Amino acid sequence: MNIVVCIKQVPDTESQIKIGADGKTIATDDIKWVMNPYDEFGVEEALRIQKAKGGTVTVVGAGPKRVTEALRTALAMGADKAVLVEDEGLYGADPMAVAKILAAAIKPLTPDLVFLGQRAIDDDAGLVGSALAEHLDMPNLSVVTKLDLGEGSVTAQRPVEGQTLVLEAPLPALITTQKGLNEPRYASLPGIMKAKKKPLEVKTLADLGVDAAGKASVAALNPPPSRAAGKTIGGETPQDLAAALAKALRDEAKVI
């Protein structure tokens, strides 16, 4: 079983995000960078499948040199090798360009399974998964919370609004992972030591014969719309407070 897991490096969820001087990108000076949390589920699932069926787990990232850290984290969790498509301009690139770049890096690896997080928690786009599947000519199963590997096929559970769909696809297939699929392991100290010696291949866009030109651009970044200051509900007893709140929601806000 040949398994590829795509890794994106993103700002930690506790990061304050500030708009950069150009008004179109974020200021990156105060950011703690981590592996996209949804990608951890893909690494874990790949390692579990490898344990059961054998094979190789390759992690693939695209972005500036610092993405090496996220790839090393995946290697420390247990992945065998890594490929980084290194390009300083890729952070914030159009996801559709990233999908093409990842496809060029992944094709030679001829994977049976490709995993990605269901979305990255920075641009929240969730476009790369199904676009990459199209470029790799694979079926895709999105936002998966349960996966069973059969002989030459996978069965997945995908929660949608009010339902959970059970989907089946032949291999090779691309899966995007959602919280609930598994509990990702932490990298152990021996794992971290071993990761330093595992192969990490660096490629350029030119090596792959692709470029970062996208089909979308950011015209401006703005802070979120501000909210008016809140009103404190007064009252002596819980009953008074509840009555005053219910009245405010009904008469003032008109939401109940």
Place this chain on the structure above:
Amino acid sequence: MAGVWVIAEHRDGAFRKITFEAASAAKTVADALGADVTAVVLGGGLEAACADLGKYGVAKVLYADSADLTVYSTEGYAAAVADLAKSGAPDVIIFGASMQGKDLAGRLAAKLDTSVAVDCTALKVDGGKLVATRPIYAGKIYADVLVTGAPQIATLRPNVFDVVETGASAAVEKVSPAVGAIKVKQVEALAEEGGKIDLTEATIIVSGGRGMKEADNFKLLEALADALGGTVGASRSAVDAGWRSHHDQVGQTGKVVTPNLYIACGISGAIQHLAGMGSSKVIVAINKDADAPIHTKADFCVVADLFDVVPALTEECKKLG
């Protein structure tokens, strides 16, 4: 046939509300472009419903009455829409950023060699082009995105765009797009317990955090949600503690929600939680800690013990009902 297209979403023979939201938003965009709205309906048994889309500003419906498309598949939908778009050449394609729309967007854009503004909360037309506003970093920042490829594709966050009825009827044209091979098969659709409304579609959410102390105490929130016709959500702390399923998690690593009313009970308001619910229309915070950050985001703050106030509020709401 250039213009603005809407991809309809349906389940069990009926259009979903997001379809009407997308059609209404598309009408506004089409008016600004001096164009018409065309809806694309894929799947069988929907002929009667198609004409009704006129009510939401749709001038024409392209209806592919195909058994292969009755159940949504990424491959089938992407192939069919791409095939229709190659001959129809729409300027703009709009659909919901629902679970289906989010899945479709990337594959469709890859087929058409364009890009997508995903999960938009506002649309405007500037210089004959669609400029879409979308929250990124779970709402910590808002980006104005210009799709430079053609067609421009935008998906809309559910429950943000108003449904506007105009009262006309749409002309229905039958089409037979190429669907190609569909490798993914839907084996079954399991109904969620209690048939509860998904958080992303809920108009009222009652959410609990670490202050709930234990799983059993969420009964109080279930009772309030029942009285209001709402859905129960949870903060990451509550989910990580094992009190609620991850399906219920609101925040940057959970669901981003936009209900009309969000009642946060015993939630301190960590930045990653605020990111997930900050665009709710009305926010209520019930937290005995007056310094909890959630109070700075709330429209109505109740500084009191949730274990006293929530049951009292449930009783008040029952009186209203």
